[in-house]
Amino acid sequence: MTELDPVIHAQARLRVVATLASLARDDRIAFPRLQKLLDMTAGNLSTHLRRLEEAGYVTITKTHEGRTPATYVALTGTGRVAFETYTATLRTVLGGAS
Amino acid sequence: MDDETDPAPASAAEALSIIGRQRRLAQQTVPSSALLFLVWGSAWLVGYGGLWLSSDDDGPTAPAAVLAGASDEVLGLAANSIAALVVGLLYLAGGAMWRATGMYVLGAWIALVGAGSAYAGMPDSYLWLSLAGGGGMLAAGLVELVRGRRATP
Numbered sequence: 001m002t003e004l005d006p007v008i009h010a011q012a013r014l015r016v017v018a019t020l021a022s023l024a025r026d027d028r029i030a031f032p033r034l035q036k037l038l039d040m041t042a043g044n045l046s047t048h049l050r051r052l053e054e055a056g057y058v059t060i061t062k063t064h065e066g067r068t069p070a071t072y073v074a075l076t077g078t079g080r081v082a083f084e085t086y087t088a089t090l091r092t093v094l095g096g097a098s
Numbered sequence: 099m100d101d102e103t104d105p106a107p108a109s110a111a112e113a114l115s116i117i118g119r120q121r122r123l124a125q126q127t128v129p130s131s132a133l134l135f136l137v138w139g140s141a142w143l144v145g146y147g148g149l150w151l152s153s154d155d156d157g158p159t160a161p162a163a164v165l166a167g168a169s170d171e172v173l174g175l176a177a178n179s180i181a182a183l184v185v186g187l188l189y190l191a192g193g194a195m196w197r198a199t200g201m202y203v204l205g206a207w208i209a210l211v212g213a214g215s216a217y218a219g220m221p222d223s224y225l226w227l228s229l230a231g232g233g234g235m236l237a238a239g240l241v242e243l244v245r246g247r248r249a250t251p
Binding site: 013014022038087090 | 103104106107113120124125
């Protein structure tokens with residue numbers, strides 16, 4: 001069996017990456033919006049994002065809108081390729097099993 | 099898996115179903131063009147329709163234009179035509195930028211309606227924008243609505 005990317009092959013991180021991959025290329029999403037789509041706590045999501053950022057799969061941009069700090073999350077090119085490889089591997093695994 | 103807080107999906111099939119579910123959820127971030135077109139279409143239909151009904155062709159005139167020698171009729175026609183052309187161009191640009199076919203086609207239609215409205219004369223230019231412009235937006239909204247329904251089974 002082909003090796004699945006351990007960074008993505010974890011329930012919560014897979015949900016994060018799949019959501020980001022569903023956005024248009026180069027699109028970023030505000031942290032609270034992403035949190036709502038995933039229904040995760042802020043602390044939980046931060047932990048997963050940090051792990052993905054370490055792997056180079058997401059970029060986190062911290063900025064200010066007026067006086068309010070705002071955080072945006074985007075999938076990197078590397079992240080998108082990793083996700084596409086991951087889904088392709090899943091399909092191979094499923095195809096091979098039948 | 100290396101961290102016990104985030105276990106691996108039970109199977110490849112489950113992983114794929116997680117991906118599918120998130121993809122559908124992420125669709126919520128895409129604004130509904132059907133809703134936008136229907137709202138704007140109604141606004142044009144009612145707004146320009148009201149202007150057509152209430153116009154006794156003696157509206158206010160910009161003083162600078164009077165000095166330049168333009169008649170009320172020319173001013174009115176130019177205002178209507180240019181407004182629709184600008185909207186049409188914005189929709190064309192938006193449609194090209196976001197690869198939204200519906201928006202692009204509607205932009206071309208609105209620009210044509212704007213150009214055509216200049217030939218209608220006053221006050222029929224208002225009627226033209228109300229029916230062809232607003233009506234076109236409503237039609238585009240309905241098309242997007244049907245297309246959206248088909249895309250999500």
